[in-house]
Amino acid sequence: MLLSMNSWEAEDRGFRKKPWPLITLALILVAVLGLRLFKLQVLSWQVYLEESDDKRIKREVIEAPRGYIYDRNNVVLAENRMSYSITLDPFERHRFNETVPRLAMFLGENPDDFTEKVKEITYKKSNPQKVKRDADFRLASIVEEHNLELPGVVCVFDQRRNYPQGPLASHVLGYIGELTPEEHDKLRDKGYYYGQGIGRSGVERMYEDVLKGKNGAKFEERNYMNRVVEISDEVEPDPYIPGKDINLTLDVRLQISAEEAFGDSVIGAIVALNPKNGEILVMASHPSYDPNQFARVMTESEYKKLQNDPDKPLFNRAIQATYPPGSPFKLLMALTGLNNGFTEQSKFSPCNGGYYFGRWYKCWEDRGHGSLDMVGAIENSCNVYFYQLGRKIGLEKWNDMGRLLGIGEITGIDLFNEERGILPGADYYQKVGVAYSPGMILNLAIGQGETLVTVLQLARYTGIIAMEGLNIKPHLNIEKYEEPERIAGISSHSFQIVKLGMRGVINSPSGTAKTARIPGHIIAGKTGTAQNPHGADHKLFIAFAPYDDPGIAIACVAENAGDNIGSLAVKIVKQVLQDYFTYYPDNTVVKDD
Amino acid sequence: MIKLLIDRNMDYGLILSVCVLMAVGVLMIHSASAGDNVDSANIWQKQLVWSIMAFVVMISVVFLPFKFLYSLSYIFYGVCLFLLIMTEIRGTMGGGSERWLNFGPMRFQPSEFMKIATILALARWLSSKNNRPTSYKKLLVPSLIVFLPMAFIAKQPDLGTSLVFFAIIFPMLYWAGLDTVRLFFLVAPILSAVFSAPFLPFSSWVWIVFMFVVLAILYYSRYTLQGMIFNIGANIFAGIATPYAFGKLKPYQQKRITTFINPEADPLDSGYQIINAKIALGSGGVFGKGLGEGRYTELGFLPRSHTDFIFSVIGEEFGFVGSIFVLGVIFFLVYRGIVIASVVKNPFMSIAAVGISTVFIFHMFVNVGMVAGIMPVTGLPLPFISYGGSSCMTSAALIGLLLNFSINRHEY
Structure with missing residues (x-):
């Protein structure tokens, strides 16, 4: 067979081809690849580099x-503290069977639950994951000490918020x-x-x-x-x-005295501000909560407990809760009457325990107050006096004055969720579909009825009266100060008469808040009771001091404190004022600059 | 023996090229496995050992008397086919696909040896004057020689390797004397099927134009009417049957084919490979990131980077320049193979040399084309560079045959 091959070349010319067609074909294939590589590596090089x-x-x-x-x-009210987190590296997953129960033991956790938790946290992860947050120093050092027995376990530092x-x-x-x-x-x-x-x-x-x-x-x-x-x-x-x-703007010392005065059981809120510049000195709402709970790792049930507490500890009663203002609103009616010429300081009105307008409207003093002038009416908080005044003035003028004093409007304090309250006017009654009848002003005149205010609004209202119309902007960030302007259209004279009445509330023999007296200081204020259809009445007290040069204006509400005849709110305010006088002996809360 | 090595017909260019490719392979495997964990970090050392062994195999093949190769070619073919079938049976009984056969500590893939055996057997058959492929009838035995191993390997399943067998037959037939027109009509139905396939990006106009080309060539071929009808029929049948058959497939089967053709459609599996291979390749730019600086590959974004996707490591570290260099070296092997085919006097050697050249160009085109995203993902290694002993040995043995033929160019 081998021999038969010897003569093939001579016989068959069709056999031996020229090499060039095959070489050309190979070159074409190389060229196709070369062009493709040129496109990828030279033309679109940057796209791929970026992608990589x-x-x-x-x-x-x-x-x-x-x-x-x-x-x-x-x-310091809020700071950052170092905290330790214990992390587990999923790269050591193959040794988790030993590591995880041992770690659970050091951490004092149930090994089965902990294993389950670790499995969930490290699932499909490739970098160390925190399995225990906010561990204390002792735990962290134990884990560090045993790191040879705990492959893949590392302690890391975290920053956590702390409220000292x-x-x-x-x-x-x-x-x-x-x-x-x-x-x-x-x-x-x-x-x-x-x-x-x-x-x-x-x-x-x-x-x-x-x-x-x-x-x-x-x-x-x-x-x-x-x-x-x-x-x-x-x-x-x-x-x-x-x-x-x-x-x-808060003063922690006054904040402490206010919160201590509330004690454990009282529900309510207090706001104290500087009536000259709107700085909030105290803002407290009770019951409260510990914000550190949130900075730590909070469990679902802890959060639920806070949320579902019937006393609503997360709720800021100073700005989110609205109350009927009660008697402090008599000042609003007095101011309206004086400023619009419906009455004068020396004009006397009789009170015999009630007022008939379609039905009997009673004074809180059944026997009646006899004949009272404006100052006397405020001192005694006489309802009948203000029924009569309210009748004379009517809804519209009263509503105008209320708006000037910032009732029914947010104060614009630097906090979220501030309530605006309600200052009823003609448009309000139209909106809620209640026909306004002239008798309604009687209730509004003594601070009952549809009116709703926040404690912050009340404090600002007190401050405006104290400073005779200085329209302050309450604020918490000390840098957020805005130069206050005077409210146009209210005479100082009107304010001064109202303030005289407030001074009498505390300092006159017939005043309703004589217990608030502090020797050596003149305080002016007004007590109040807000009717509460759901339970005992709320007690209110507003005050400012010193009388001649007001440095602090306070409003306080103690919920469901009806039986205490105003004394609870008065007691709390008095405590704050006392400390205020101690810490600011020269009334230097206002920085002169 | 020394005399042989300094023979003036010894093709030192080939030897040098092989050494260069092996060195590139070891370096690239080192880069590709650098970021891996301990168990695969030293695979470049294994590859170095294999490369040295392969080099020894290559030189050993040079000393085999070519007449011995000629006479044993059918037996070698038979033994390899038997081993292939054995592997197949064992794989079936084992319940999985099996490409390997164990011989004590050695493991090898019979399909790799089958490549050598098939080239030699086909070359021997075609070298006989009586078997010259001058008519369609004479294509029967060559087709059988190729399709038997091809079918078994395709069943493994190793589609890439089985396609190598499909590829080598055409240049070898051409070289053995099949006229161009017949060769064209042999390839035409395949092209017809390709152009009409619904899963390939060809417009139907391409197929229609192609049919006119077929008709024109038929007209000038002066075939008998019978032959013409048969050829036209075959082409039209291929063009119609392909879309029809594809339409009959179940959706999941269709999807398997389309993701095979266009892997980027499936970014999770083979598409993941292709996308990352292109990123690694492309990010190398013109000059590459430098040896050992291919961070993308080192960080493990490219699985299988040391085997089938080794070319993307070359692209990332050596850039366009390095890629073209490697393509150039492999082309040089192919070029030398074709030159040897045309200078040797013995038809057996000549035809075998063409087959060997085809294997290299096919491997290169399919492998680099796959990495560059223009060919489907098949498991074809890049000769001498991809990690793996069997592939390296086989390639070396094939080059050894070329060297052998070169030295014996004057023998009949």
């Missing part, structure tokens, strides 16, 4: 430290909560990372943008499993900008 960097280099947020919150005297004063002024400060996934989607562009704390209420929420600063970032190189390999030196890290600190 995007997949490889991941941005890791560095949280900017949150700004502190201080009171007016630089007492505990529940003090909690409604003003608010609290921090972790971002939910939905919120994170919305706020990602503002630099928040998933799980970052964000102000949920109070000043923490109002000044979130100031306090939070700007998060920085470092760039990490990660492998295909998203595990960090190293900190990338190819991209410059973004430095963070720490949050700004805030000084509040």
Whole structure:
């Protein structure tokens, strides 16, 4: 067979081909590949380089430290503290069978529950995950000591919000909560990372943008499993900008005296402000809560408990609750009458215990007050006097005056969810579909009826009267001061007569709040009772002091304190005033500048 | 023996090219496995050992008397086919696909040896004067020689390797004397099917134009009426049956075919590979990121980067310049193979050399085309560079045959 091949070349010319067609074909194939590679590597090179960097280099947020919150005297109200978190590296997953129960033992947790929890947290994760947040120093050091027996367990530092004063002024400060996934989607562009704390209420929420600063970032190189390999030196890290600190107008000393005066059982609210510049000195709402609860890892049940508490501890009664103003509103009617010429200081009216207008409207003093002038009527809180005045003045003028004093409008304080209350006028009755009848003004004149105010509004109302028409803007951030203007159209004379009456409430023998007297100081005020259809009446008290040069205006509501005949609210206010006089002996709460 | 090595017909260019490719392979496997965990970090050392062994195999093949190769080719073919069938049976009984056969500590893929055996057997058959493919009837035995192993390998399933067998037959037939017109009509129905396939990006105009080309060539071929009708029929049938058959498939089967053709449609599985391969390749740019600087591959974004997708590592680290260099070296092997085919006097050697060249160009085109995203994902390695002993040995043995033919170019 081999031999038969010898002569093939000569015989068959069709056999041996020229090589060029095959070489050309091979060249075409190489050229096709070459062109394709040219497109990928030369023309679209940058697109692929960017894609490879995007997949490889991941941005890791560095949280900017949150700004502190201080009171007016630089007492710390909110700060950051170091906390320890214990993390578990899923890379050591194959040893979890031993590690996790041992770690559970050190942490004092149920091994089965803990294993379950770890499984959930580390599921499909490739970088260390926090399995125990906010561990104390003792736990952290135990874990560090045993790190040889605990492969993959590492302690890391965290920053946590801390409120060193505990529940003090909690409604003003608010609290921090972790971002939910939905919120994170919305706020990602503002630099928040998933799980970052964000102000949920109070000043923490109002000044979130100031306090939070700007998060920085470092760039990490990660492998295909998203595990960090190293900190990338190819991209410059973004430095963070720490949050700004805030000084509040609050005075912690007065805040403490107010909250202590409330005690444990009283429900209500108090607001004290500087009537010259609108700085809130005290704002307390009872019952309160400890904002540290939110800064720690809060369980669902803890939160539910706070939310479902019938006394609503999360609710800021100073600005979110509205009450019928009661007798302090007689001052509004007095002011309207005086300013519009319906009455004068020396004009006397008789009171014999009641007033007939379609039906009997009673005075709180069954025997009647006899003949009273304006000052006497305020001192004695005579209903009949104001029934008569109200009849004369009518709804419209009264409503105008109320609006000038900021009733039925938000004060614009730097907190969320402020209620505006109700100042009934013709439009109001039209809206709610109640036909206004002239008898209604009688109830409104003594602060009952449809009118609803917040404690903050009452405090501001007191301040405006004290300063004879200075239209202050209540605020909590000390930098948010706005120069107040005088309210046009109310004469000082009218205010002065009303103030005389308020002075008598405390200082005259027939006054209704003689217990509030503090030797050496002249206080002016007005007591009140707000009728409560759901239970015992609420007690109110407004006051300002010193009489000649007002430095503080206070309003206080004690809920369901009807049987105490006003003394509870008066007692609380008196306590605050007493401390005010102690801490500000020269009445220097106003800085002269 | 020394005399042989310094023979003036010894093709040192081929030897050098093989060494270059092997070195590139070891370096790239080192880069590809650098970021991995301990158990695969030293695979470049294994590849180095295999490369050295393969080199020894290559040189050993040079010393085999070519007459010995010629006479044993049918037996070798038979033994390899038997082993292939054995693997197939064992795989079926084991309940999974099986490409490997164990011989003590050694494991090898019979399909790799089958490549050598088929080239040699086909070359021997075609080298006989009586078997010259001058008519369609004479294509029967060559087709059988190729389709038997092809069918078994396709069943493994190893579609890529089985397509190698399909590819080598046409250049070998051409070289053995099949006239161009017949060759065209042999390939035409396949092209007709390709152009009409609904899952490929060809407009139906391409198929219609192609049919006119077929008709024109038929007209000038002076075939008998019978032959013309048969050829036209075959082409039209292929063009109609392909879309029809595809339409009859179940949706999941259709999807399997479309993702095979266009893997990027399925970004989770094979599409994941292709997307990442293109990123690695493209991000290298013109000059590459430098040796050992291919972070994308090192960080493990590209699975199988040391085997079938090794070319993307070359692209990332050495860029367009490096990629073209490697393509150039492989093309040089192919070029030398074709030149050897045309200078050797013995038809057996000549036809075998064409077959061997075809294997290399096919491997290169399918593998690099796959990495670059213009060919479907099949498991074809890049010769001498992809990680793996069997592939490296086989390639070396094939080059060894070329060297052998080159030295024996004057023998009959």
